[in-house]
Amino acid sequence: MSTPLTLIGLGPMGQAMVRKFLAAGHRVTVWNRTASRADALVEQGATRADTPQAAVDASRLVLLSLTDYAAMHDILGDVELAGKTVVNLSSDTPDQTLKAAAWLAERGAELVVGGVMVPAPLVGEEGAYVFYSGPKDVFEAHEDVLAVIGRPDYLGEDHSLAQLFYQAQLDYFLTALAGVLHSIALVKTAGVPAAKFAPYLRDNLNSISMYLDETVRHLDSGEYPGDAANILMMGATADHIVGASESTGLDAGLPKAVQSLYRRGIEAGRGRESWTALYEVIKGKEN
Ligand code: NDP
Structure with a gap:
């Protein structure tokens, strides 16, 4: 019609x-x-x-x-x-x-x-x-x-729902794309072409969806068992990424934002919990 x-x-x-x-x-x-x-x-x-x-x-x-x-x-x-x-x-x-x-x-x-x-x-x-x-x-x-x-x-x-879902999708998309750029920039500081690193990064990108089911389970249950990748271990790596960025002269704004999440997770006594417990930092005090 x-x-x-x-x-x-x-x-x-x-x-x-x-x-x-x-x-x-x-x-x-x-x-x-x-x-x-x-x-x-x-x-x-x-x-x-x-x-x-x-x-x-x-x-x-x-x-x-x-x-x-x-x-x-x-x-x-x-x-x-x-x-x-x-x-x-x-x-x-x-x-x-x-x-x-x-x-x-x-x-x-x-x-x-x-x-x-x-x-x-x-x-x-x-x-x-x-x-x-x-x-x-x-x-x-x-x-x-x-x-x-x-x-x-x-x-x-609720009128705002479609906008919230849209922004949530773009939140991940923009952050992930910035992460891709920063990661390649780090390798390029050694004079390595992006193409040499690309197969490894592609592997990494493809593996992200593997973490989704567990993340959803943790966030919906409010329990973050940290047997595999806890905040202390991941937080040490976050420090190293900031160090690597600073020593190579890259803009460290993006890894510092991530490092800040881990530091606050540790300060909150959640070091031995899974990295997914960073949700408790991200969600802020009002939620
Ligand atoms: P553009 O910014 O290219 O086009 C925006 C349109 O808005 C143009 O027609 C422009 O008019 C008009 N406009 C902006 N400000 C005013 C104003 N003050 N008064 C009158 N007209 C105005 O956006 P896109 O077409 O790319 O996207 C439109 C929407 O869709 C955006 O909200 C975007 O986030 C969303 N979107 C876009 C995607 C994409 O791939 N492009 C993907 C998913 C969502 P004029 O031509 O005169 O400048």
């Missing part, structure tokens, strides 16, 4: 989505601050709206793919939104997301929050998925259309 929908925000992600919606036979109205970014999409069948108000008026379902939620306020600040469903697929903090839900509710609109879990070229391809949260009935009313850009994974009524 052809559904009219509006998509505002035509960065790489928004453009990829519009192409998929058009290919699925939907009627897509687009608006972007830099109007020229819509040119190719209009040639492919999208309708260009001249103003944000005209874009919103064209469809009940309004998708946003913007840098952050501030951009939504900039664009929709003066727009009449009553009766609309806004699916915001932009990244931001859970707090901004909750504020946006209240802001839209005051204007008579519903917010469904989305977090797209693939890079733009993979939108709508096999394996692509998108986290959603917000009112279940509103999500379900649009689920079939949303499935065009990836498998919709609905997390619950």
Whole structure:
């Protein structure tokens, strides 16, 4: 069935989505601050709206793919939104997301929050998925259309959930990528090409998922038996990585952040527990 929908925000992600919606036979109205970014999409069948108000008026379902939620306020600040469903697929903090839900509710609109879990070229391809949260009935009313850009994974009524899952995935992703860079940088200080080290690092990357089941068991039970890799042993290695970084002149900010976790774990008397007990440091005092 052809559904009219509006998509505002035509960065790489928004453009990829519009192409998929058009290919699925939907009627897509687009608006972007830099109007020229819509040119190719209009040639492919999208309708260009001249103003944000005209874009919103064209469809009940309004998708946003913007840098952050501030951009939504900039664009929709003066727009009449009553009766609309806004699916915001932009990244931001859970707090901004909750504020946006209240802001839209005051204007008579519903917010469904989305977090797209693939890079733009993979939108709508096999394996692509998108986290959603917000009112279940509103999500379900649009689920079939949303499935065009990836498998919709609905997390619950709390608007901030999709944003929290999205940021949690990116938390791991960004930290892991920075770790990859730092690790290669260390080897390159000896004049060794990254390619020589790559097979070993690949092995290391592939092994990370082996630790997940045990980690989940420890974090959900609150028990961290430290028979194999305890905080004292791992903490000594964390010190050595900082030492190796400093002696080779590398930026030591990243390993120092890790070292700080281990030091605080030891100070808290958890040295003989598994490294997973660092969760007690990470979670802070309020949780
Ligand atoms: P970009 O930052 O490239 O594009 C952002 C869009 O937001 C552009 O259309 C831009 O307009 C618009 N925009 C930003 N600020 C304003 C503003 N103040 N007023 C009006 N328009 C504004 O992002 P992407 O397309 O790459 O991504 C969109 C969202 O999807 C982001 O939240 C990103 O985190 C998320 N995402 C992206 C992925 C990717 O691979 N790209 C992967 C997964 C999620 P203009 O063209 O005029 O600058």
